[in-house]
Amino acid sequence: MLYPMMMNLKGKSAAVIGGGGIAERKAAGLLEAGAAVTIISPRVTAGLGKLISEEECIWKEKCFENDDAAGFFIIIAATDNPMVNREVKQAASDNQLVLMIDDPYLSDFQVPAMVRRGKLTLTVSTDGASPKLAKKIKKQLSQTYDERYENYLEFLQQSRRFILENVRDPAWKNRLLEQMISEEFLHETDRKAAFQKLYESYLKESKQCD
Missing domain, CATH: 1.20.120 (Four Helix Bundle (Hemerythrin (Met), subunit A))
Known part of the structure; x- marks a missing residue:
């Protein structure tokens, strides 16, 4: 069973491995929380490219290598290659938090479905059992707790x-x-x-x- 918590990431170093749509969403969430984000990927989406050009985050234009994991507080393995994501997890040390987008059970943490209304934050997690159910409940909460x-x-x-x-x-x-x-x-x-x-x-x- 996971331990639910709200984490202050302001100024914390975070790496997102991958440059696709999921990586873009994860990077945006980390930036919103105030983290210092580094993208590691040979290619990135237009959205990530915009963040990089605006110097919102750093881009290492390369494929992931084990040494790339060093020094980060949080690492999100968000490539479309399960083997690479597993390599990221294996390269990280015990005091680093790793999220594998394709394997919640091997991850150190999960990002729940979320509804934000200013200072109000509502989250839903099924512990990886059914992301679709979490999405359904999120929609219900967003309707109940409106703007x-x-x-x-x-x-x-x-x-x-x-x-x-x-x-x-x-x-x-x-x-x-x-x-x-x-x-x-x-x-x-x-x-x-x-x-x-x-x-x-x-x-x-x-x-x-x-």
């Missing part, structure tokens, strides 16, 4: 910070934080005004209790 959640999470972050800084009573803190995640606030068109009204009711009640 509204992007602004909603920003609102929740700001409101939580304000409550923690300005509300001393633990019971009221919990009450206000619970109210923030209600359906009422999710659908509210003017959340700031609704929150201000709620906070004013807290001030009024807290004064009455003094």
Whole structure:
């Protein structure tokens, strides 16, 4: 069984072995997470070529050799040749994390199906049993947790910070934080005004209790 986690890759070195469509998607995801990406492949897609020309990542225009694995924190073997992908895994040391796109069971980690809504990240994994099922569930989640959640999470972050800084009573803190995640606030068109009204009711009640 795999251990689920969210990893901070900012500034971490990552190698993507391969230059096809899957390699392009994996490289884009690593770059989005802030990793320093190196592509190792004799050829690359137009999309990868654009990233390389814009100096978003480094390109080693060559076939993979064992020495190429040295020094990277994460390695993704994304070629269309299973033998090469296995060579990548064998060349890596024990303290490197390797993902083989064609063999999840020999990989050190897996990248789950993912839905992002700003600060909200929802992931689905079947531990390699059925990627199609993971894709199906991802679609369902994307419909349930739609684009509204992007602004909603920003609102929740700001409101939580304000409550923690300005509300001393633990019971009221919990009450206000619970109210923030209600359906009422999710659908509210003017959340700031609704929150201000709620906070004013807290001030009024807290004064009455003094």
